[in-house]
Amino acid sequence: MVDRASPWQTATVVDIRTETEHAKSYRLRPQRPMRHRAGQHYVVKLTAEDGYSASRSYSVASAPDDSGEFELTIERLDDGEVSTFLHDELLVGDEIEVRGPIGGFFVWDADSPALLIGGGSGVVPLMAMLRLARTRDRSDLVRLVVSARTPDDLYYASEIVGPETTVVFTRSAPPDAVRGVGRLQADDVAHALQPDATVYICGSDAFANAAGDLCIQLGVPTERIRVERFGPSG
């Protein structure tokens, strides 16, 4: 469905940062900036010289602000059409086509308690929410449980840790980690669940299903669970 509120426009890449071996953050300056809400995404479109085009959705990682710029964090999938191009070819100063910000359900405005549960690149929209909470001095409202395979796979590693954050390492953990290695469990979620929190879950299908089941087991009403699945998109 065409979202007429957000037509295609050109955005200039103003910065590229390496987050992990497989993920980079891209800071973009659109021609016609529009303030986003934490949790929203953009669609990025690539068009070849012969007219062939491919588009994919990417969540905004930065908190809403008045800079006129926003950041996406993109994981490189080895067999991925769009993510490999963005990782291997896109340079600071290049222009890409974007449409957004999009989404009105998976958004949080730092005005009520929220539990954020993210796996892998699913942490990206949740990072926008955490950053927003910190910017507004409302960290009390938010708890983040993030699952990463190893310490090297943790996005925003120098920034994400803090009193709001629990990191679940599934394959290997740092030597000083309090929690053992293993998949997300009910205890991880229970510790972070504040009364009346809305739960925002983001990641692969498998991760979203597992995290959603844990929340239901813990008695979270389904109407307070919001899920964003990162799979093939158009």
Ligand SMILES: Cc1cc2nc3c(=O)[nH]c(=O)nc-3n(C[C@H](O)[C@H](O)[C@H](O)COP(=O)(O)OP(=O)(O)OC[C@H]3O[C@@H](n4cnc5c(N)ncnc54)[C@H](O)[C@@H]3O)c2cc1C
């Ligand atoms: C609302 C929304 C927000 C998203 N936000 C982000 C984001 O912030 N960062 C990010 O890195 N990605 C995000 N994604 C996923 C992104 O849109 C693409 O699906 C992803 O980058 C793969 O595109 P590709 O062209 O590289 O791979 P494709 O050429 O589409 O696929 C290559 C192979 O990978 C599989 N595949 C496709 N997508 C995924 C995936 N997400 N995980 C695992 N395997 C996959 C395909 O089935 C195929 O086998 C988001 C998706 C949605 C729907």
